[in-house]
Amino acid sequence: MSRTEPRALDMALDEALPRWHRRERHRLPVGLPAPAVMRAAAEVTWADVPLFRAVMTGAGLGRTRFPADAPVLGLFLGNGFTVLYRGEDELLVGGIERISRGQPVVPLAPGTTPDAYRAFDAPGHLKLAFNFHCAGGVLSTETRVYATDDRSRRLFGAYWLVIRAGSGFIRRVWLRGVRRRAARTGGDGGPVSRA
Known part of the structure; x- marks a missing residue:
C-alpha cells in the first residue's frame, strides 16, 4: 500500500514523489550554510567517499572504474537519472527503471520537471528518487521508490x-562525505585557507 505523510518540510521530493512503496531516510548534523552543503552534495567525488567507492568496485567485481576525481552523482546522471530540482537547500535526483531484462532504465531528459516525473505511470516500472536537503544545520537524504503496478511492487x-542494509550504509557514508567536502571548502565553495 502506498504511503503519504504530512509535509513537515516543503521539499521538491514531496512534489516529485508524494507517494511511495519503499523509503529510507538518514540525517547528519553539518552546522554549515545550506548553499555550501548543497554545492558539496552535487560535487562530492569518489575520493570523498572511499568506503562507498570500495563497495561499488566490489559489487561490480572490479569491472567498473570509479575515478577518485569523478563526481558520485555522475554514476546516476550517466545512467538515465536526471536532476529534477536544484535549490539552495535541496538537490533532487530521479530516475525510472523498467522491471525487465531489456533496457531497464528509461532515460530522463535533462530539465525533466518534478511534475512530469510524478505524472509518469506506465505499468512495469519503478520511480526512484533521492534528495539531499539541508535545513537547521542538518543534512538529510531520503530515497523513495514507487512501483507503477502490483507486480513491480x-x-x-x-x-x-x-539491499536495504547496504543501501543505508552507503547513504550514511555519502552524507559524511558531503559534510567533509563542505567543511573542507569552508562553506563558501573555495578551499579552506591554512594561513
Whole structure:
C-alpha cells in the first residue's frame, strides 16, 4: 500500500514523489550554510567517499572504474537519472527503471520537471528518487521508490529486503562525505585557507 505523510518540510521530493512503496531516510548534523552543503552534495567525488567507492568496485567485481576525481552523482546522471530540482537547500535526483531484462532504465531528459516525473505511470516500472536537503544545520537524504503496478511492487519488495542494509550504509557514508567536502571548502565553495 502506498504511503503519504504530512509535509513537515516543503521539499521538491514531496512534489516529485508524494507517494511511495519503499523509503529510507538518514540525517547528519553539518552546522554549515545550506548553499555550501548543497554545492558539496552535487560535487562530492569518489575520493570523498572511499568506503562507498570500495563497495561499488566490489559489487561490480572490479569491472567498473570509479575515478577518485569523478563526481558520485555522475554514476546516476550517466545512467538515465536526471536532476529534477536544484535549490539552495535541496538537490533532487530521479530516475525510472523498467522491471525487465531489456533496457531497464528509461532515460530522463535533462530539465525533466518534478511534475512530469510524478505524472509518469506506465505499468512495469519503478520511480526512484533521492534528495539531499539541508535545513537547521542538518543534512538529510531520503530515497523513495514507487512501483507503477502490483507486480513491480512485489518484485522490488523482495529486492529491497536484500539491499536495504547496504543501501543505508552507503547513504550514511555519502552524507559524511558531503559534510567533509563542505567543511573542507569552508562553506563558501573555495578551499579552506591554512594561513
